[in-house]
Amino acid sequence: MTARLLVAGLSLLAGMAFGAGTALGGHEALSVLLPGNPLEGSRLFAEKGCVGCHGVHGSGGTAGPDLGRGILNRPLLEIAAVMWNHAPGMEHLFQEKRVARPSFEPPQMASLLAFLYYLGSLDPPGDADRGALLFEQKGCQTCHKLGGRGGSVGPDLTGYSRYASPLFLTAGLWSRGRAMASAMEQRKVTRPNFQGNDIPDLLAYIRSAGAGTERVYAPPGSPKRGEALFTQKRCAECHSVRGHGGKVGPDLAIAVKGSLTGIAGAMWNHGPRMWAKMAERGIGVPSLSTGEMSDLISYLYFLQFIDPPGDARRGAAVYKEKRCGSCHGAGGTKLVAPAFARVVEKLSTPLAIITAMWNHAGQMTETTVEENVAWPILKGGEMADLIAYLLGREGGPGATPAAPAPASSRARKDTAPPK
Ligand code: HEC
Ligand code: HEC
Ligand code: HEC
Ligand code: HEC
Structure with a gap:
């Protein structure tokens, strides 16, 4: 390409x-x-x-x-x-x-x-061959026509072939889910579950079966709108997010995993138990337009990936362990890089630090070779910790511009200035 x-x-x-x-x-x-x-x-x-x-x-x-x-x-x-x-x-x-x-x-x-x-x-692109197999195995073909073939218990799905995004399919599955479940029960078709890339694969097959060349994209998903919908559609009455909200269903900041369609698939898979709980509580099954589905699952997706707040004390340890100070001025060593006190003076946001680190990484690579220092690899959470430290919270080098270098003692809480 x-x-x-x-x-x-x-x-x-x-x-x-x-x-x-x-x-x-x-x-x-x-x-x-x-x-x-x-x-x-x-x-x-x-x-x-x-x-x-x-x-x-x-x-x-x-x-x-x-x-x-x-x-x-x-x-x-x-x-x-x-x-x-x-x-x-x-x-x-x-x-x-x-x-x-x-x-x-x-x-x-x-x-x-x-x-x-x-x-x-995003999901990996769907595999139409696998989708064809799923369409048969999961019983869709028994009830739905596609490209002229299949049952006619449910609506013809050929129209879905113009959708380039799986969101339309997931919205259709959700809003017709209950009627579909009872049709399945009547016809003794096992209600299918969706795993992994099933939904994109099914869509790839549905798309290949349609003759049209039209490509309809999903409206943009907005986590912010999704957050509002989460309350409006009464999800919050049963689900908490990080401990706030109902306790009937699982906390979705913990339970939800995967891509956008993976989350929509989980909503489908857990549908019958949710509907039962909704009936118990007199909550109607909320209908979701494609846009609303997109906003809601963007919000749920986003919950998985909120950076945990950085910890300046751990950051001080990272700074020491990764030997940033060996070039940026740990007491005694010759300075081969701008002194950190100077650096953090002009870098006042996480974004500024990340950007500066990227921009200078080329020169730094050369210096690591010259100085025979290993490239500092940052593992889970260490970037956030380091940033908290550099921004001068709890006594990082940014807190006191004149401070030479972080000694481990300075990183300890008892010596840290109050926040
Ligand atoms: C036992 C029959 C049955 C099976 C099996 C079945 N469906 Fe359905 N499906 C229906 C019925 C009936 C409706 C319409 C429900 C209604 O009237 O609200 C429907 C509706 C839908 C809709 C919404 C259509 C629209 O017009 O918006 C989609 C999408 C859909 N099904 C996809 C699937 C897929 C994908 C599968 C296989 C995983 C599947 N269905 C399996 C019976 C079935
Ligand atoms: C009446 C209570 C109730 C309401 C309202 C409700 N849910 Fe649920 N939800 C549940 C229960 C209970 C489960 C667990 C079902 C199970 O174990 O199969 C669940 C499961 C889920 C899951 C699967 C979590 C997992 O483990 O993967 C998702 C995602 C989800 N709900 C999203 C929503 C969204 C989005 C809304 C609003 C549109 C909503 N729920 C509204 C009760 C509810
Ligand atoms: C081997 C020496 C060396 C080590 C170790 C090192 N740096 Fe650097 N760093 C440099 C050099 C040299 C520069 C200046 C590069 C330039 O001028 O382009 C620099 C520049 C920077 C800058 C940009 C400064 C500015 O003025 O904008 C940041 C931020 C930075 N380093 C962060 C770090 C962090 C965080 C660590 C530890 C994880 C680290 N460095 C470890 C050599 C090093
Ligand atoms: C000249 C080729 C080249 C260019 C241009 C380039 N990269 Fe890379 N990138 C690489 C190589 C090679 C690696 C693997 C390095 C390694 O294994 O340490 C890599 C690794 C990565 C990784 C880690 C991927 C992984 O799977 O672990 C990310 C993320 C990344 N690059 C993003 C970018 C971004 C964003 C840009 C543009 C600003 C960019 N790269 C420009 C060659 C390039």
């Missing part, structure tokens, strides 16, 4: 989630981090040359790893950490291919991260 086609494809993908990026900013911890939007991010992904080395689900360059294989299903700061961890490997290729390392302004980095985050929410 040519780069131009891919860019067009990615813009479409990003277009679908356009609302997500701005709405993500609604969350307190992220509002600092994410004023960007994924559509702009997809443009930068092409413009800054990422696409030349990285494919997404097989389309794009192959010099770097494919970014569509699940590596990006994580909180934003963790995505930044993944980029950081691989910086020396990328630097190596930048030099080999004689391309300049792309540098970013903080708002651009926010957009890029929003786009990478969005990529993580």
